[in-house]
Amino acid sequence: MDNFLNLLSDIMNAFGSAVVVPIVLFVICLLMKVKPKKAFQSALNCGIGLIGFNLLIGAYTPILAPVIERMVETTGINMNIIDTGWQPTAGIIYSAKISLVFLALGLVMQTFLFAIRFTNIFQPSDLWNNYSYMIWGAMLQLVTGNTWLAILLMVLTNLYCLMLSEITEKRWSKYYGIPGATLAIAHDSAPVPLTLAMNWLLDKLGANKIKLNPQTIEKRLGLFGEATTLGLLLGLILGILGNLTRLNTLEGWGEAVQLAVATAAIMAIFPKIAAIFSSAFSSITSASKKNAKKSTKGGQREWYIAINDAAGYGEPATLLSGMILIPIILILAVILPGNQALPMIDLIGIPYLIQAIVAMTNGNIFKTVIIGAVYLCGGLYMVTAVAPIFNDLAVSVGYEIPSGAMMIFSIILLANWVNGLLFLIFLNGSPLLIGLSIIVYVGCYLFVRTKRDSIHEYLEKQALGDEYVPEPAAGEVSTE
Numbered sequence: 001m002d003n004f005l006n007l008l009s010d011i012m013n014a015f016g017s018a019v020v021v022p023i024v025l026f027v028i029c030l031l032m033k034v035k036p037k038k039a040f041q042s043a044l045n046c047g048i049g050l051i052g053f054n055l056l057i058g059a060y061t062p063i064l065a066p067v068i069e070r071m072v073e074t075t076g077i078n079m080n081i082i083d084t085g086w087q088p089t090a091g092i093i094y095s096a097k098i099s100l101v102f103l104a105l106g107l108v109m110q111t112f113l114f115a116i117r118f119t120n121i122f123q124p125s126d127l128w129n130n131y132s133y134m135i136w137g138a139m140l141q142l143v144t145g146n147t148w149l150a151i152l153l154m155v156l157t158n159l160y161c162l163m164l165s166e167i168t169e170k171r172w173s174k175y176y177g178i179p180g181a182t183l184a185i186a187h188d189s190a191p192v193p194l195t196l197a198m199n200w201l202l203d204k205l206g207a208n209k210i211k212l213n214p215q216t217i218e219k220r221l222g223l224f225g226e227a228t229t230l231g232l233l234l235g236l237i238l239g240i241l242g243n244l245t246r247l248n249t250l251e252g253w254g255e256a257v258q259l260a261v262a263t264a265a266i267m268a269i270f271p272k273i274a275a276i277f278s279s280a281f282s283s284i285t286s287a288s289k290k291n292a293k294k295s296t297k298g299g300q301r302e303w304y305i306a307i308n309d310a311a312g313y314g315e316p317a318t319l320l321s322g323m324i325l326i327p328i329i330l331i332l333a334v335i336l337p338g339n340q341a342l343p344m345i346d347l348i349g350i351p352y353l354i355q356a357i358v359a360m361t362n363g364n365i366f367k368t369v370i371i372g373a374v375y376l377c378g379g380l381y382m383v384t385a386v387a388p389i390f391n392d393l394a395v396s397v398g399y400e401i402p403s404g405a406m407m408i409f410s411i412i413l414l415a416n417w418v419n420g421l422l423f424l425i426f427l428n429g430s431p432l433l434i435g436l437s438i439i440v441y442v443g444c445y446l447f448v449r450t451k452r453d454s455i456h457e458y459l460e461k462q463a464l465g466d467e468y469v470p471e472p473a474a475g476e477v478s479t480e
Contacts, residue, residue: 018054019073021307022047024125025280028305034283042283049277051278053310061348063262067242067255068326068347072450074244079333080406081387085345088399089390089410090131095397098141099134102154106130109155117301119162121169123184126306132186133157135413136423139389142396143427153426156441157186157419163445164189164418167196168356169304170456171463174282175359176312178278188356190416191375195357198371199462209463212366214316228264230316234323241327263323270314277311312355317363322351324365325372332377341383343376344412350376353412362463379415384425 022043029039093099110123137154141147162184169182185187202208217230239256246252312318326347332344354372361367391407401408414420425433448455461468 013342018047018050020127021050021125023282025305026449028122029283042280044280045276047271049280052273052276053270053308053313056266056273057310060266064238064348065241065345067259068344070246071242071327071330072342072344074242079340079342081341081383082408083342083344083346083411084408086349086410086412088408089135089413091289092394092397092399093131093135093138095399096134096138096393098138098147098150099131102134102151103127103130103135105151105155106133106154106158109158109379113162114303119166119430120301120303121162121165121182121184121306122303123162123306126184126308127235129185129308129309130158132161132413132416132419135390136419139386139393140423140426142393144429149426152236153422156438157422158444160418160422160441161186161189163441163448164192165306166448167192167455168359168459172312172356172359173304173461174460175362175463176315176355177274178307178311179282181278181307181311181314182304183309183355185309186419187353187412187416188309190418191353191371192356192360194375194378194417195360196370198374199367201358202367202370203462207366207367207370210364211364213363214320214365215363229262229265230320231265231267232260234320236260238263238323238326240408261321266314266319267316270319274311274315309352309355312358313349313351314364315358316367317365318351318355318358321354321365321368321372324369325350325354325376328369328373329376329380332373333380336377336380339380339384341380341387341409341411343380343411349412353415360459360463362465362476373416376411376415378417379411382417382420383411383414384407386420390414441479 016125024045026039027045029042030036032044107124107127113119114122114124133154136157137150140153141150145152165182165184165188168189172182173179214230236256236259239259240247242259243252243256246255329343329347329350333339350372353376354368357368357371357375361371387407387409388411391401394408422437425437457471460471
């Protein structure tokens with residue numbers, strides 16, 4: 001059994017999502033009777049898109065990271081829980097034996113739940129991101145020694161993620177322009193409950209009248225409102241903030257201007273890669289429509305394939321909001337009473353975390369920044385609470401803590417309100433609280449499944465406002 005689990009882990013690590021997801025897509029296309037040539041082209045476009053996203057983000061990260069690190073150094077902030085990023089965190093998680101157990105269990109469970117129509121999201125296509133559940137189970141097992149309780153926690157966090165993802169599946173797919181695809185990742189779905197509440201509240205306060213999105217900005221400011229120009233200006237401002245002590249040197253200005261041009265490049269190149277990637281899913285969409293019309297059993301089914309959140313990283317409102325949040329979160333980390341977590345490396349990853357918020361606000365940067373800041377404030381407190389346990393997990397698998405850091409964390413993975421709260425409930429060990437968390441899930445699941453169309457319509461109305469147009473009659477749904 002251990003050999004099989006290690007082999008499964010090795011396959012995921014060796015090939016990555018850019019190979020695994022296209023293979024899954026190719027198989028699904030064939031099962032849906034798409035012609036092999038078209039299925040192959042869809043799979044190839046999917047792989048090209050994912051590689052393109054990774055290359056773009058991979059080239060951008062080394063330019064942005066030093067600016068953020070220097071910004072932190074300039075402030076003189078000194079905290080004992082340091083953000084080392086999601087990459088080493090993922091390595092730590094996959095080194096825990098129980099993580100490999102859930103890698104196999106998750107694959108079987110997610111496939112089964114989709115097959116029996118328990119969920120309409122095909123999640124196994126994004127198997128790599130199962131570490132978003134594994135991290136909490138691994139920490140629970142380390143503290144309690146109870147393997148079965150840890151497995152139950154991982155299963156429950158996965159179920160909560162799927163339920164929350166079903167709420168935003170249609171809105172994300174429409175906003176990011178990728179038909180039949182959505183996100184089903186724990187760190188992406190966790191902000192959904194807060195966004196539902198705060199988006200409603202902000203609209204009541206009139207925030208929906210502030211049309212601060214890339215399209216409106218471009219219309220009002222002309223050249224200075226274009227996405228590339230906005231990226232250039234915001235990148236330059238961030239570069240200057242990160243080089244305040246070096247503005248009397250060519251190196252300082254060089255780094256600032258490089259970040260400005262790199263951000264503009266992201267704004268220009270990302271939509272082109274996104275267009276290639278989104279074309280990969282048109283075959284599934286067309287085949288779904290044809291199959292639904294021919295089907296006489298079980299009715300038509302609207303379903304989505306889970307994809308990697310790199311697909312939305314460089315969308316203009318997403319990237320701009322993420323960059324604006326970087327200095328805001330650093331300031332909040334310093335002034336929040338009781339916070340001991342210093343976000344650093346994963347600040348680059350904020351555009352991953354806020355995609356549900358961006359989609360639900362229809363790219364409203366003003367509302368996204370407010371909601372994102374509140375969510376990340378709560379996330380810092382969650383990190384402060386659980387980082388000591390994660391640090392013990394890292395040490396237990398042989399990870400060497402970097403010099404200068406007493407404890408480490410990843411804000412992308414540990415700032416999760418939903419999973420963090422479930423973890424603390426299971427850590428408490430109270431059967432009453434654990435049972436209540438399961439009952440709450442069942443109630444929410446039944447509500448979402450029975451009212452899904454109404455929820456989707458509500459989110460569309462809230463996001464689009466006066467621009468909302470009712471959906472066509474059943475049978476003409478674009479993502480069936």
